[in-house]
Amino acid sequence: MCGIVGAVTHTPVNQLLYDGLLLLQHRGQDAAGIVTSDGPVFHMYKGPGYVRDVFRTRNMRDLMGNAGIGHCRYPTAGSAWSDLESQPFYVNSPFGITLAHNGNLTNSEALKKELFQLDFRHVNTNSDSEVLLNVLALELERSAHHAKLDANAIFAAVAAVHKRCRGAYAIVAMIAGYGLLAFRDPYGIRPLIIGVNESMGGTEYLIASESVALEALGFTRDASVIVTALPSGELRVLPAARVRHMIREYGRKVVSEDRRALQILEDYDKGRA
Numbered sequence: 001m002c003g004i005v006g007a008v009t010h011t012p013v014n015q016l017l018y019d020g021l022l023l024l025q026h027r028g029q030d031a032a033g034i035v036t037s038d039g040p041v042f043h044m045y046k047g048p049g050y051v052r053d054v055f056r057t058r059n060m061r062d063l064m065g066n067a068g069i070g071h072c073r074y075p076t077a078g079s080a081w082s083d084l085e086s087q088p089f090y091v092n093s094p095f096g097i098t099l100a101h102n103g104n105l106t107n108s109e110a111l112k113k114e115l116f117q118l119d120f121r122h123v124n125t126n127s128d129s130e131v132l133l134n135v136l137a138l139e140l141e142r143s144a145h146h147a148k149l150d151a152n153a154i155f156a157a158v159a160a161v162h163k164r165c166r167g168a169y170a171i172v173a174m175i176a177g178y179g180l181l182a183f184r185d186p187y188g189i190r191p192l193i194i195g196v197n198e199s200m201g202g203t204e205y206l207i208a209s210e211s212v213a214l215e216a217l218g219f220t221r222d223a224s225v226i227v228t229a230l231p232s233g234e235l236r237v238l239p240a241a242r243v244r245h246m247i248r249e250y251g252r253k254v255v256s257e258d259r260r261a262l263q264i265l266e267d268y269d270k271g272r273a
Contacts, residue, residue: 001076002087002102003027004192005208006069006172006180010201014063016217017070020206021051023213027102028074031086035098038065040177042098046071046086067180069172071100085127091134094141095149096176101129102209103169103190111135111164132169136161140175149178162186172207182207195219 003024007013017034032054033046045059051072071087088100105111108128115121121134139157140149154175161183168189173181184192195214197204206219214221 001027001074002100003072003209003213004069004100004102004170004172005071005206005213006100006174006182007204007206008067008180009204010066010199012064013066013068014060016206017063017068018051018055018060019217020208020213021070021072023216024072024209025051027209028072030075031073031083032071033086033088033100034063034068034070035088035090035100035174036063036065036068037174037176037180040096041065042090042096042174042176044088044090044098046088048083048086067174069098069100069174069180076104085125085129087127087129089127089130089133091137094137094144095178097133097137097140097173099129099133099136099171099173101132101169101171103167103185104128105132105165105167105169107166108132128167132161132165132171133173135164136171136173139164149175154178154181158183170209180205180207193221195221 003021005017005020005024007016007020009016014034014036021032029050031046031048032051033044034055035042035044043063043065045055045063047054069088073087075085088098090098105128108131111131112123115123115131115134115138119138121138123130123134136157139160140154143153143156143160145153162185167185168187169185170190170192171183175181182192184190191209193208193211193214195206195208197206197219206214206217208214211221
């Protein structure tokens with residue numbers, strides 16, 4: 001069980017992410033990390049220990065930008081002693097992607113082998129989060145239109161991730177120059193909550209593992225999505241340059257060949273569940 005948080009605001013986001021991780025500290029105490037986005041440039045700092053011990057004033061000053069993600073780790077895969085497995089993870093191609101993950105992949109070893117043998121991607125740790133990041137990066141590369149990426153390409157990439165990655169996962173990620181991305185596994189096992197705040201600069205968004213992080217930081221749950229959490233398979237993209245959001249469900253299309261699961265999702269979609 002890890003804690004993840006992501007935010008798109010109109011003011012520097014570093015303190016908001018730090019405070020969000022403090023409020024989610026009970027979800028993981030082994031490591032913590034923050035990545036912020038200042039235009040197309042990522043600023044990252046992470047390390048082992050409690051949130052309060054990882055970050056110093058000098059580290060916070062370097063985390064510039066109005067969008068970012070954070071993670072506090074409780075190791076359920078990989079090594080509990082490896083600093084390399086602190087999150088968020090980063091990969092430079094395509095576009096530049098950073099990702100924080102809560103959950104477990106049940107087919108991570110098979111995916112890691114596929115990534116190396118078929119896609120020529122090297123996974124440097126034993127973390128299933130790094131595997132998931134590389135799968136997302138590969139699918140974004142496949143769905144992108146040359147050097148350009150649009151919302152439909154992102155949706156298609158996440159649908160492909162749903163097909164390849166088995167298990168329970170909640171994700172916050174950033175794509176350099178594009179914005180913040182959040183999604184869950186098709187079954188919606190791991191929690192993820194969206195909150196909004198109307199500031200002087202406009203609407204701001206905060207995504208977190210639990211509502212306690214939203215409420216304590218002055219955000220309210222986005223009732224236009226769902227009262228408690230993101231529906232399974234739902235995707236939200238928050239461009240940093242022009243804050244807006246789009247939602248598209250992929251659950252029915254990619255969840256599995258389990259007919260009962262498909263029927264449940266179809267009933268949900270029709271409002272009968």
